[in-house]
Amino acid sequence: MKTNKLIYNIVYYIVIALIVVVFVYPFWWMATNSLNNINEIFGRPTLLPKSWMWSNYVEIFQVQPFARQYMNTIAVALLGTLGNVLIASLSGYAFARLRFPGRSALFILLLTALMMPIEVTIVPMYFMMNDIGANDTLVPLILIPIFCSQGAFSAFMLRQHFITVPKELEEAARLDGLRPTGIFFRIMLPISVPVLSSAAILAFLSVWNMYLEPLIFVSSVEKYTLPLALSNFNDTYGLPQWNLQMAATTLSVIPVMVFYLIFQNKISNAMVTSGMK
């Protein structure tokens, strides 16, 4: 019986170690090779960089407007997230609490956006953006997370939240003479910060990581966002500059990773909720 328990424990820790290795090794490999010479990347993998070439991290800013691309991504992610949460909280509140004719029909209509993957509609969207002169600008990359499926998802999530807020709170505010707009901004938004931040995290991650949209809508290098920039580390002969690509990838992953390590439970809970939408 005792040896059984021992074997059970050993197997358990082997499984844990295996999982940790499988999921951490790709990141480890990325980080170590970001500090390697291009000739040292393949062949016998080492645990630490061979030549500690910190110059890779300088060079990525020279072969591409990487600083600019980084700023683009931050700008798009912040504006997209802000717009997403603001507009979704307005509509989420209205759909949850304000009574107006056609409310549930309009809400169900909006829910169809939830299921609409961007891949389905991207072709006509290219022409629409072209017509308004928004191609090769960051505008589509900001509008899509606000209004397409991510926007509908935030509206849905916030509506579910606003429904659970006790009605007495609004009654009291109304008796104090607040109008619906005042109730929304002065009472509802402040008490909803936890849910708003969950919606914001999901929106931010989806913008930070989007790839198809910039690939379609953006053509000049200085307007790229990070995922697109990462896929573009080739020298003038079209050969991949592996070590630079790894350095750039590492720099793009770090902020998200740090953010995740700080707010781990919050982020994984928000993602799991969205995974079951």
Added chain:
Amino acid sequence: MPRKYSKLERGEALTGYLFILPQMIGFLILVLVPLIMIFVYSFESRNLLFGNMGFSGLDNYQKLVSDDLFFTTLKNTIVFSLGVVPLNLVLSLALALYLGANASGTKIVRSVIFLPVITSGVAWAIVFKYLFQGGTAGPINYMLSFFGIEGPNWLHEKGWAMLSVILTRVLKNLGMNVLIFMGAVMNLPQDVLEAGRIDGANKPLLFFKIKLPLLMPSILMVMIVTVIGSMRVFDTIKLMTDGGPEGSTMVLVYYIYHQAFKTFNIGYAATISVVLFIIVLILTIIQWSLRRRASFYED
């Protein structure tokens, strides 16, 4: 007779419309109109460079049914899903059940298994493109060589390329489903399990007759979400194999992208988009009816 609205009610209704206005306008322009347009485009001979070259009736649809490459991409998409979905579900459920019972160690697994989920698909695909390098150059083949196995040239051989993108994708999204299943396992009614144990059910019996049926609603939900995700795969394929070798990893979304922006056949690309839309629509209807059944059980 229409009900008369009081001044207060009218005010509330007006505020309601104002509040939903920005979202609904955006929805109209960026979701509904493009959706209608894929149907319109599919009846047009439309080109990226020359614009609309006239109504073409069912030409695009005729082309679709006789296009071997389209059926290859459809088949590849299904093969990809048939690889990703069972592998993802079995692994994540097994891990959730195995780890759910043990407190120590679970926390670290929860953390590391979720790292790829928050990482961009592009970063993940780029790293795995290197890990899967052929010969003994790539770390995966290097490790295999310790066991005397000569690994294939993963991304450049038919069959192996598909397996590589499937594995990459499974590892990327596994954490999400593990966490969902861990939640579901934790919420299993303990009294029912206890009753089963008292009645002398052994472990396999307990699993197949009690746990599995109770977990079924979550499993079906996760399954359908994973299927929809697999139907939409693009970045993994674009970055790791670029549809190759010989189109063996060309999937639906890649084909839409290829037709629209590489060969400029917008009308035809829209027709393939219609197919993708119908697939996603059917899967979503299944998903919603499953959810209604699931919540029915909860009541």
